Every structure is written in C-alpha cells, then in structure tokens.
Amino acid sequence: MLHTFKGGIHPDGMKYLTNDKPIEKLAPPPFVVLPVSMHIGAPCTPLVNKGDHVYMAQKIADSDGPVSAPVHATISGIVRDVLPYPHPNGTDVLSVIIDNDYKDELDPSVKPFDVGRMTTVEIISAIRDGGIVGHGGAAFPTHLKISSGLNKVDTVLINAAECEPYITSDHRILLERTAEVIEGAKVLKRVFGEVRTFICVESNKQNAFDVISKRLLPDDGITLFPLRTKYPQGAEKQLIYSVTKREVPSGKLPADAGCAVFNADTAGAVYRLFSEGLPDMRRVVTVSGSAICTPKNLEVRIGTPIDALINACGGFKKQPERLLMGGPMMGNALYSLDVPVIKGTNAVLALCGKETVPFKESSCIRCGKCVKACPIKLLPTYIYQRYRKGSVEDLDKLNVLDCIECGACAYVCPAKIPLVSGIRAAKQRVQDARRAKK
Amino acid sequence: MNDLSQLKVSSSPHIRSAESTSQIMIDVIISLMPALAVATYVFGARCIVLTVISVVSCKIFEHLYCKLMHKPSTIGDYSSAVTGVLLAFCLPVSVPLWMPVLGAAFAIIIVKELYGGIVKNFMNSAMTSRAFLMASFPALMTVWVKVRTKLPVFLNVTDAVTSATPLDSLKQGVFPPESLSDMALGMTSGCIGEISALALIAGGLYLIYRRVVTLHIPLSFIGTVALISFIFPKGMSAFNAEYMLYSITSGGLMLGAVFMATDYTTSPVTPKGQIIYGAGAGLITVFIRYFGSYPEGVTYGILIMNALVFLIEKITVPKKFGASKNSKEAADK
Secondary structure (H helix, E strand, O other), X not given: OOEOOOOOEOOOOOHHHOOOOOOEEOOOOOEEEEEOOOOOOOOOEEOOOOOOEEOEOOEEEEOOOOOOOOEEOOOOEEEEEEEEEEOOOOOEEEEEEEEEOOOOOEOOOOOOOOHHHOOHHXXXXXXXXXXXXXXXXXXXXXXXXXXXXOOOOOEEEEEEOOOOOOOOHHHHHHHHOHHHHHHHHHHHHHHOOOOEEEEEEEOOOHHHHHHHHHHOOHHHOEEEEEEOOOEOOOOHHHHHHHHXXXXXXXXOOHHHHOEEEEXXXXXXXXXXXXXXXXXXXXXXXXXXXXXXXXXXXXXXXXXXXXXXXXXXXXXXXXXXXXXXXXXXXXXXXXXOOOOEOOOOOOEEEEEOHHHHOOOOOOOOOOOOHHHHHOOOOOOHHHHHHHHHOOOHHHHHHOOHHHOOOOOHHHHHOOOOOOHHHHHHHHHHHHHHHHHHHO | OOOHHHOOOOOXXXXXXXXXXXXXXXXXHHHHHHHHHHHHHHHOOHHHHHHHHHHHHHHHHHHHHHHHOOOOOOHHHOHHHHHHHHHHHOOXXXXXOHHHHHHHHHHHHHHHHHHOOOOOOOOXXXXXXXXXXXXXXOOXXXXXXXXOOOOXXXXXXXXXXXXOOHHHHHHXXXXXXXXXXXXXXXXXXXXXXXXXXXXXHHHHHHHHHXXXXXXXXXXXXXXXXXXXXXXXXOOOOOOOHHHHHHHHHOOOHHHXXXXXXXXXXXXXXXXXXXXXXXXXXXXXXXXXXXXXXXXXXXXXXXXXXXXXHHHHHHXXXXXXXXXXXXXXXXXXX
16 A cells, blocks of 8 residues: 555646656757746845856855855856846746856866765755755755754655656656765755655656665665655655655644655755765756657756757647646746746646646536545635635635645636635735734 | 747646536436436336426526526536436326426526526525425325336326335335335336436446545445444334345435435535535435335435535534644654
8 A cells, every 4th residue: 555645636647758768968058047036035146247257156146045045157158147037937037147158167166075074064054055955846945944954853755756747857867866866865864863764756656666776775774665646745745744644734844744855856966066066057857748849858957048948859849838837737837938947947848739728617516526635625615715705814714824736626626716826816815914914 | 839929828737637517417417327227118218208308498497597687508517407307307207297397497496596506506406396396296296106007108197007115115114015126126116217226326336436426425325324224124123134225225315315415516515524414314314214204205304414514514624734733743653
C-alpha cells in the first residue's frame, strides 16, 4: 500500500511526451534577463550598472531583507541595461540584461567549498550567498528554510514527487544526476544534525526508483520513499503528511511539523554550490505541450528568454492557445515569449486543442466533488458562493486562508466554476479586512 | 505559428476534467435504462409511453417557464430529463396518461423553478411530485396490476387484474408469495422503475464506476434498512435474513437509495453528512413501513432528510487539514 494523503485528483499525466528524453544542454543565449526578484521575499537591489563587465557567477543583485536571495550573472559579458522587463508573474520587474561575450569567464573568487570542515552557520551563509531558492516552483529561499528549521526539524524530505502533469525535469534529474541529488541531500541532512532523510518519488517513476536505490549506500542514511501517484502529492503539506502522517498546523511552517522539504533539483543546486562553488545559475526545464514541435528536457542558464527554449524544441507546430510557465495546475499563463526562465521555472508549456478546451461556467449542481478533492478539506463550493454573495466573516469562517490553490477543486468541477480564482480573490478580501482591523 | 495575440491568459488551473453537468445527467439516464427494460418486459410498452410523456412534459414545462420569466433556457443540461424519468419510475403502470403531465408540471414549476431553477430546490422534485400525486389521487396511485398482464399501450387502463405488492405482505408480518429471485429480477408488482433490484443495482454500479455517485448515501441508506429489518423483522423473531432480503428488494428502496437520495441538489456535499443523511432516510423508511399507515416509507424518508440537509451539512463540516492540536506529537504516537 503506497502512502498518500486524503483528497486529490488524477489528471492525465501527459508525462510520456518527455519522460524518456535525456536532458539536453541549451547553448548560452545571446543575452540573459535576470529579474531582481526570482524568489519569495524582498526584491534585490542591482549591484551593477549599464556598461559594466560581469563575470559568470558574479553577484549582480542583493538585498538586506531577511527574506531574500541574491542574483548572480549566469553568463559573462557586458550589462546592456537595468530596466523593468516582462516577468513570468505577469508584471514588469526590474531586471539586469547581460549581453553574452561567449567566453563564460568565471568569477575568479569562485572556488569549491570543503563542506566537511564547515560549520552549520557557514553552510547556511554559503547557501544564502549562492542565491539558492527552491527549484520546485514557489522559490522560497533555501537558507531560510534551513535556518527556520534548525533544532525543530527531525525529518528532511527531498521532494521528487513531481505531481504536476507534463513536467519531467525532476524525473530526468533523478535518472541522470542521481549523485548530485544524493550528495546534496547529504549536505542538507548534515546541516540539521544527521536527521532521518527521505527521497520521495511518485510511483509513476519506477525507473528513477531503481536507479536511486542502486546508488544509495547504507551509510548514506537516506531512505527512498515511494508515494502514490496523485495530484497534489508534491505539495509541501501533503508530502509531509504522506510520509510522516503529521499535519503542518494551520498557518504554520513545515518546521512546526518537524520537517524540511527540499525539491530534488534544489538538493542538486546545493551540491553544485559546494563541489564547484557555483551559485544558482542553471536549471532543467521541461518544454512540452501539444503545440511544441519536439518536446524536450533542457538544461538552461537562468535568465534565458523562453523563445530560445521553444526554438530549441523546433518551435510551435500548432498555434498555441495557452502558454504556461510551470505546470497546468498551478503555473502562470504567459502572454509573451520575452519572459526569462527564473529559478523556480520547472516547465514551459504550450497547450492547444483538446488539452485546453474552453470551459463555460454553469450553475453549481452540488455534486460535492470539490469537497472530496480538496486536500485541505475545505468546502470550495461554499467559499465561492460566499465570495459571490457574503461577508468577509463568512469567508474567514470557511478557512479560506488555508487554501493552497492547488486547483484540484476547479479541475474536477463539472459545472466548470472558476473556484480557484474566486478563492484567490476571497483570500485577498479576508487579508485586507484583517489588515484594516489592525 | 507565432501569433501570440490569441493566447488565453487566465488564472490557474489551466486544464479541466472532461466531466460536465450534461454528461453526468446523461450518465444518470443511461443508468436508469436497465430498470426501464425490465419494467417493459414485465408491464409492457406502456412503461415507455409513460416515461416519454413524463420526460417531454418536464422539458416543455421547463422551457416554457424559462421563456415566460425571460431566463435563459436550461433544458440543455438534461437535468429535467432525469427528473422526468425518475417521476415516471415512481408511478404505477396503470395511471392515466395525464398523470405524468400533471406530475411534471408540479415537479418542474412548483418544486424546481419557483425556488430558482436547477439546484435551488431543497426537495427532490420527482419525489415531491410523487408525494403530491399520492395525496391527491390515492386510488389511482395504488392500483397494482399483476405481472405480465396485457395492458393497453395508449388507452387508459380500466379493468386490470390487480394484486398486492410484496410490501403489503411484509407490513402484515408475513412473507410475500413471490420468491426472492423474482423480487431481485423484478417479477413483482409495484411502480414502474422500482421492481427489479438487480437492474437498479446494475445502474448504481455504473454510476459509481463513472464517479457520478459515491457509495456513502446508497450504502448507508440500504444498510440501515437491512440492519433494522434483520434484527427486528416485523411479526417474526429477531435475526431473520430472509425478511431482510425481502425488505431491501421490495418497494422503492433501491430506486430511492440509489437514484433519488443521491440527487446532488438535495443531499449533503460533505462525506460524513452523506452517511448521516442516508442512515436517517433508512431509519424513517423502516419506521413508516412498520408503524405508518402507508405501506411504503421511502418517499417520506427522503423528503424529510432533504429538509434537514442544511443542518446536517452545518454539523459535518470536515475538520480542515492542520487543525488538530499538537499534530506532530499526535502523529508520532
């Protein structure tokens, strides 16, 4: 019996498009766009000016804010400009644009760390300076995840559930970069004081399972944990519950349930930081969807505009109807090919035809499917009803702020009610009201 | 191929399941077909005529009402067709042909549309309409023709050979003359859609396979009736499995538990609430069967629980994820 959580849905995985495609390295693009905000938290302030020469891996933006992560140049070259530029979140964000000199001149200060001799504090500060954030999508700064969990965490989870349809980047990383993930996991495990550590994989990645179990040594102290294939298995709270049967208390952090969850590629980034001294500057992106000519898994420099990725996959073979960054359940819709790959970008999808049939909203028929699908056990249809007609107090009583916006309710709704967008707006309303009260 | 001006930009999720309201309604209609087939075999083509009249009248009344009220017509979602089939299913085959028309008018206009249309009614429209017809025409609504009697297809039935239903025997505390296999197959008298337990179960399994309904309501409903009639059979000593099997295969129990009580609009959305609702309907059904003056209690069992849905939902709101105190320590124990 595979472990899992209550609720959830089974969307068509669509992973067959790319799950047997080895990771291809994309040549560095003519220019990169590096937004000062690629993480949750305070945006950075640029440290370079127009016309400056920058080395690869040179820090080009940083912030004093407690919740933040610095940005590094991912190629060497000349700063073309520092200006607001289209960002995957739909707005224009201040970005450093670097023209490539095609030399990939490494910052002379970059050198590997001897992680065995470093103290916990040194490791955390190195991870902060390396600009590492979660590669799973939410892009929470990794050093904060560690420091907030010190002395509380007794379980480290390496998240390779990859429950979103289409995305296979973590799957390929497990297969081809197994050592990076395991070594990174060992560093993270050490920081917390040799706690129990699991690599969590959904059952639809059997070959990754075999590869990892062959590579894991008894001395590593890392256990492979199989999970049932179900969406949103990889959501932090659901993953923690599936493995430990602990619930993260409402409004609290995973550390309050004694857990720290890191995406598999984040562990890889940690490994690259300590073994090569390289900051967070490249990642694997799945480019997929039926509008893409040849779907692929590409390793790209962060900051690469997505049209370079799409061209590397032979361009569009059909008119795309939806262009997404991230998975189809929680990703952002894009309207331009200029936006760059950022640290949390795990996929670029171009959907068309049957994949994204337009949905027409009709009345709720009270089928209760949203209630059964909700992994947080909320009542989505009632939240939506109260959002349309009802008070802020009603919304608060329905625990709207606990919603993780996984989209399971809206996916199953036969009446095609936009439950998630309603709930998002309702959350905003409750938060505004709480702020006004203070 | 690079014309990006047509891109749809919307809030996530960007994909939806293929299910739709009309698909669900079509599934329900499909699942009712085995029962109609058995009824046609047992009572003749008059069953089909009554069902068609009922469905068409429901559609027409819904369309007319929407037109009259200047609302967009909702007949495209097939929900009124489901009401039509279910209404015909809880009529005896001998009713005059105007009976389903009147029933449809009551179900659609008074029970459904006056409360605001689809999903705004708080009582099951077909069941309420049956209760209305039962109260208004008690004689016509309780003529039970004998199995395999030749009935006129289009004319009114005047002098059919009637028989008692198995429920009448059970109420007296004796076993009906029909064998249990006749009961399961449907070789017994009763309303059009209720006679064959097996055909109704087959339809129910199809609905579960298609994920239209879950087991919560049917199982708690039938289970409650089965449990009570097993332990306390009427007029017999306790723990009587035969009485239990007769109880669950007779009357409108299968039809009610699988198709009427599971009506989305008038049942709770919370899983726990669905179990309470089903068990409550089962309890009332047995009470009326044992002590009431009506032979059958399914109709009122469901209608009374319909009225309580709002309260049931209120007390069965699931505890949100992460609400249990000390969840870390609790889990480790």
